[in-house]
Amino acid sequence: MLRDSEDYTATDFEYMRHGDRSMTMRLFRPNGDGPFPVVVDLHGGCWTKGAVEDGYERDAYFAKAGIAGASLEFRDGADAYPTSLTDINYAIRWLKASAARLCLDPNRVGVTGQSSGGHLAMLVAMRPHDPRYAGIALSEDGARIDATVQAVGMTWPVINPLSRYNNATRLKNGPDTPKWVGDIPERHDLYWKSKAAMAEGNPMLALENGEPVETPPAIWVQGRPDPVHDYRDPDSPVDLNEPERFAANYRNAGGEIEIADIEFATRNSDLSSEPLVAFFKKHL
Numbered sequence: 001m002l003r004d005s006e007d008y009t010a011t012d013f014e015y016m017r018h019g020d021r022s023m024t025m026r027l028f029r030p031n032g033d034g035p036f037p038v039v040v041d042l043h044g045g046c047w048t049k050g051a052v053e054d055g056y057e058r059d060a061y062f063a064k065a066g067i068a069g070a071s072l073e074f075r076d077g078a079d080a081y082p083t084s085l086t087d088i089n090y091a092i093r094w095l096k097a098s099a100a101r102l103c104l105d106p107n108r109v110g111v112t113g114q115s116s117g118g119h120l121a122m123l124v125a126m127r128p129h130d131p132r133y134a135g136i137a138l139s140e141d142g143a144r145i146d147a148t149v150q151a152v153g154m155t156w157p158v159i160n161p162l163s164r165y166n167n168a169t170r171l172k173n174g175p176d177t178p179k180w181v182g183d184i185p186e187r188h189d190l191y192w193k194s195k196a197a198m199a200e201g202n203p204m205l206a207l208e209n210g211e212p213v214e215t216p217p218a219i220w221v222q223g224r225p226d227p228v229h230d231y232r233d234p235d236s237p238v239d240l241n242e243p244e245r246f247a248a249n250y251r252n253a254g255g256e257i258e259i260a261d262i263e264f265a266t267r268n269s270d271l272s273s274e275p276l277v278a279f280f281k282k283h284l
Helices: 052-064 083-097 116-126 161-172 184-192 195-200 203-208 242-252 274-283
Strands: 008-018 021-030 036-042 068-072 104-114 151-155 218-224 257-263
Touching (some): 036 116, 052 068, 052 274, 068 083, 116 203, 116 218, 151 274, 242 257
16 A cells, blocks of 8 residues: 655545545645645546555656646445546545645646546546536535536546447347456446436537537547457447547547557556656646
């Protein structure tokens, strides 16, 4: 478990409670005076089985580069959509409200996530004012603080939950089910409850349906080959894999996005964090 080093200080904070349940984050803050830009980091795990510790290595890497990283615990699994977004939206606002005492810059805030966490990162960035996500108020002093972010980074996100569910379900019901399918359909069912929810909480379809959303600068880091996240949706008339399809939609909506390809075998190393650090240094 990563703690302090000569480059950063790692501190745990409780940012909110749900009854007796404490919701925490570990903040990896560069040593020095600050104020520092900060990136909220969202773990993956098919919305059901990830852990806050999954982001520690990445956030320590951010901190060594002069960017604070906040590994976030949030509700998921049977708590169901949209509880994750409610917690994440609140955490962004909490960090902004606490910026002065934490030596952070509230005007340089980003969000990142891996796999299902990448989906959540993009969705919270696109809909910072959604009343379902922003429904838990800060203290009166923080009433005017919102959850807008200046940049969003994704590593192999599940950008289209409905497409991934349909794809995995078809393959699971077929004669030669790939090993990667596993229990993906069941995990989608646990969190999303319905296809209608998968379609609504869907960054890809939000753009294709013309929803007015925020489009901060974005990066999609993709390990290839990767049939779990990088595939062509057979239900879409667009002849592009999901990363390129989303990027085209994002640009059409006025956003700036880049796709950074890495080797699949290196995706759990610092090589997947290097493009993120360069991106956030540019935009925060």
